[in-house]
Amino acid sequence: MRRIHTFSAMVLFVTLFLIFFYSTLHLETTYSHRPEPEDPLKHASLQDHDSDVKTETSKPESLTRPHPDVHNVSVSDGLRQTIPQNQAYWNRLLYLALRNLDKGKNPLRLNSHWSRCREMNQELLQTNVHDFTSYPVLFQDFVQGMNCRSAPELINQPNKCILREGEGTNQTFLLFAIKSTPGNFERRQAVRETWGREGMYQRGLRVRTVFLLGNSPLDDPDLSPLLSFEAKHFGDLLQWDFQDSLLNLTLKMNMFLQWTLKHCPHVSFVFSGDDDVFVNTPALLSYLQSLTASKASQLYVGHVISTANPLRDPNIKYYIPLSFYDGPYPAYAGGGGFLISGVLLQPLYSVSHVIPFFPIDDVYIGMCAKALGVSPEAHEGFQTFDVKEHDRGNLCVHKDLILIHQRSPPQVKRLWKGIHSPFLTC
């Protein structure tokens, strides 16, 4: 009797197990056939039959669907001349994307939907990058997330560039886009009180400011109540749900481009920079006003680094493994602070869908600009590596400059007061 009981219990158990097993199988298959959620930023696949980069298979129809955000992408020969075609992973990805573009295929990437973009598995990466496991952990993390090009928004300012009561014109002349991190309250406040103050400047030029934030690591104290207070009070925070880290700055830049095209599309110029620089806003505005129309429409200016190569020491912040990228960097404007024309934002954003993400944001902008055939222009007023030691206290030196890296919040306040002092004779 007891045996029969045990036996039937076992049969019941096995049946239940089989039912469960088949139902999960079914879930698996229905999941993989489920149409992807409709997302305007969905990217098509990098899959290419004559390619030397192995990718996961994807649905063929996504190759032909036109992308709403990408207009007439074409890539200048200059980019192909600067960046060699070789065995490094990024270089292969670039040339694969260029071949697809030449064939008229949608240039976008596989698995780019935020919830699925990190599915690129370790095995696949190890097949493509022989020494992948020797990369620093953060770099491995970057490579795994390279297809993640659009993060969910946490704090937005959809009305930032919309005309408010009593404001004469809608046009934002200059938008300060300042890379910050959640904890940098003091730096942001120093910027607001000084060079990043929003409002109407000389000759009715409207200046607006946004701070670009990712999210703090999960183990860090939760700053979100403070940030939402700050965002309400000042109306100048933009935050997205990705980890704010050095290697995610390209993602941050891309989110900012998306945001600006949507919420501030008519801006004349954008200043992109760090939250620990000093900017001489009146000098900056005078410079922008002095530009001819043709120059203003192609503006990409700052401290230009024209002959840089990747740094190969793994202990350096900007380390780039040889098997990841092999070649020189195109000329680029240092990310501490540079200016770009508003009309270049859409072309930059469009072409960024062809150029794989690169872990260094200012180099990445240089690559995208190169792809557009736009060269960065050097301006003496941008000192992203700071001025000579003995000039650091000299207000007259600062009065003639546009940007100086790097200054603490009290220094920023002192400099700002100083260059505006009526007693300053230079």
Ligand SMILES: *[C@@H]1O[C@H](CO)[C@@H](O)[C@H](O)[C@H]1NC(C)=O
């Ligand atoms: C300013 O822009 C907003 C939204 O883009 C628009 O609704 C409004 O009509 C514009 N106002 C003027 C004066 O152009």
Ligand SMILES: *[C@@H]1O[C@H](CO)[C@@H](O)[C@H](O)[C@H]1NC(C)=O
């Ligand atoms: C970038 O952000 C994503 C999303 O939060 C995170 O998973 C990833 O680790 C970050 N990458 C790096 C290199 O910090």
